[in-house]
Amino acid sequence: MESLVCVAVWAVTLAMAMASILWTYRWNHPKANGQLPPGSLGFPLLGETLQFFAPNPTSDVSPFVKKRLDRYGNIFKTSIVGRSVVVSADPELNYYVFQQEGKLFESWYPDTFTEIFGRDNVGSLHGFMYKYLKTLVLRLYGQENLRAVLLADAHRACRASLAAWASRPSSVVELKDAISTMIFDLTAKKLISYEASKSSEDLRKNFVAFIRGLISFPVDIPGTAYHECMQGRKKAMKVLRTMMRERMADRPGRQQSEDFFDVLIEELRREKPVMTEAIALDLMFVLLFASFETTALALTLGVKLLAENPRVLRALTEEHEAIVSNRKDRDAGLTWAEYKSMTFTSQVTLEIVRLANIVPGIFRKALQDIEFKGYTIPAGWGVMVCPPAVHLNPEIYEDPLAFNPWRWQDKVEITGGTKHFMAFGGGLRFCVGTDLSKVLMATFIHCLVTKYSWRTIKGGNIVRTPGLSFPDGYHVQLLPKN
Numbered sequence: 390m391e392s393l394v395c396v397a398v399w400a401v402t403l404a405m406a407m408a409s410i411l412w413t414y415r416w417n418h419p420k421a422n423g424q425l426p427p428g429s430l431g432f433p434l435l436g437e438t439l440q441f442f443a444p445n446p447t448s449d450v451s452p453f454v455k456k457r458l459d460r461y462g463n464i465f466k467t468s469i470v471g472r473s474v475v476v477s478a479d480p481e482l483n484y485y486v487f488q489q490e491g492k493l494f495e496s497w498y499p500d501t502f503t504e505i506f507g508r509d510n511v512g513s514l515h516g517f518m519y520k521y522l523k524t525l526v527l528r529l530y531g532q533e534n535l536r537a538v539l540l541a542d543a544h545r546a547c548r549a550s551l552a553a554w555a556s557r558p559s560s561v562v563e564l565k566d567a568i569s570t571m572i573f574d575l576t577a578k579k580l581i582s583y584e585a586s587k588s589s590e591d592l593r594k595n596f597v598a599f600i601r602g603l604i605s606f607p608v609d610i611p612g613t614a615y616h617e618c619m620q621g622r623k624k625a626m627k628v629l630r631t632m633m634r635e636r637m638a639d640r641p642g643r644q645q646s647e648d649f650f651d652v653l654i655e656e657l658r659r660e661k662p663v664m665t666e667a668i669a670l671d672l673m674f675v676l677l678f679a680s681f682e683t684t685a686l687a688l689t690l691g692v693k694l695l696a697e698n699p700r701v702l703r704a705l706t707e708e709h710e711a712i713v714s715n716r717k718d719r720d721a722g723l724t725w726a727e728y729k730s731m732t733f734t735s736q737v738t739l740e741i742v743r744l745a746n747i748v749p750g751i752f753r754k755a756l757q758d759i760e761f762k763g764y765t766i767p768a769g770w771g772v773m774v775c776p777p778a779v780h781l782n783p784e785i786y787e788d789p790l791a792f793n794p795w796r797w798q799d800k801v802e803i804t805g806g807t808k809h810f811m812a813f814g815g816g817l818r819f820c821v822g823t824d825l826s827k828v829l830m831a832t833f834i835h836c837l838v839t840k841y842s843w844r845t846i847k848g849g850n851i852v853r854t855p856g857l858s859f860p861d862g863y864h865v866q867l868l869p870k871n
Contacts, residue, residue: 507675580649684826709835844866
């Protein structure tokens with residue numbers, strides 16, 4: 390009897406092992422109408438998720454991508470959080486993906502990202518709805534409003550913040566946190582008339598909690614970064630939902646606060662509104678996040694790079710000192726003509742965002758089988774365009790890790806994504822906040838180099854993840870110029 394039990398256990402174990410082997414084989418050899426790109430899909434369901442989410446302690450392309458580029462070439466397959474994905478470092482394929490948006494590809498992100506940003510977030514919407522929302526956002530972030538309102542507001546905010554930081558007893562500031570607070574206060578006031586000093590809810594604190602776990606392994610258990618992220622989103626959304634309902638309850642025609650929230654309320658009050666309350670709330674959440682965090686990260690890295698490259702700083706300071714010396718009043722506000730004259734500053738900005746690679750992965754989904762350079766991308770598979778692998782490619786940019794703004798000299802002004810530059814995305818979904826980000830960066834640099842010098846107190850490290858680059862713990866001492 391005992392021997393029969395042993396035989397049965399052995400048979401079950403063998404069957405399970407064979408089933409596991411067969412499952413793994415089928416997982417790694419999916420059916421396709423053509424040749425799939427080289428690569429590995431990892432273990433069933435888990436794929437290569439753990440390797441993908443590992444932090445990157447270098448300034449180069451992430452080890453996850455770099456290792457596979459060396460082994461498989463510029464186009465390879467992988468699996469992330471249960472989804473098959475083709476990763477592209479090929480400039481031609483990247484450009485093709487962006488140009489075929491809405492035809493052969495559509496915007497797509499893994500389910501975990503969708504949970505974080507909301508199922509009705511603008512990145513998950515397509516066609517008419519996406520274009521409709523983009524048009525609304527451009528009322529705030531378009532060049533007309535930048536020229537008329539936001540440039541002056543940005544200049545006042547930058548000047549006041551730098552003066553406040555310099556007046557601290559030690560004049561030492563943790564730069565990323567300080568810049569993030571400054572930009573959040575500016576954009577939150579424009580978006581929802583939020584002022585931290587007048588609110589009982591620390592909205593930015595909720596977004597900070599959200600950001601800390603934004604790119605983390607998706608396990609929603611107390612104590613994990615992902616759980617902290619989801620709790621931050623939940624609290625921020627509760628604040629936004631309360632504000633929306635209070636405004637919706639107000640009588641139509643009241644004195645409006647002239648912020649973007651009122652634009653959305655007006656749309657929701659139409660007889661046949663195009664958007665839903667859920668879409669409006671998710672849009673506001675994404676705008677609040679994107680408006681301050683990405684630019685703060687880029688600016689912090691930029692200040693760090695300027696401190697490490699005195700020749701660039703001298704050239705930049707000369708350009709801004711010339712602008713100030715041509716004014717009748719040296720303390721006058723920055724004008725649009727002055728902003729547009731900042732040729733070298735524009736080159737510096739492009740170089741900063743090229744090296745920052747704040748969004749290292751841009752996701753799309755194939756709507757049908759795609760043939761490209763002998764490979765098949767099956768319908769339904771994800772495609773991750775990998776800008777860092779292009780921006781840091783030595784065949785495209787000489788000495789790619791060097792901070793060299795002069796490489797952009799005589800280049801045509803970039804108003805959209807190109808094959809070799811996609812820091813702000815590309816195609817139909819080229820970032821609507823690009824012009825705002827450039828204005829904020831140029832304005833901050835102008836106020837900084839004309840009024841202050843600075844020295845690094847604590848260097849900080851640039852810690853990269855698959856989603857954002859974090860200049861961690863960079864402290865500077867601001868020294869007013871005579």
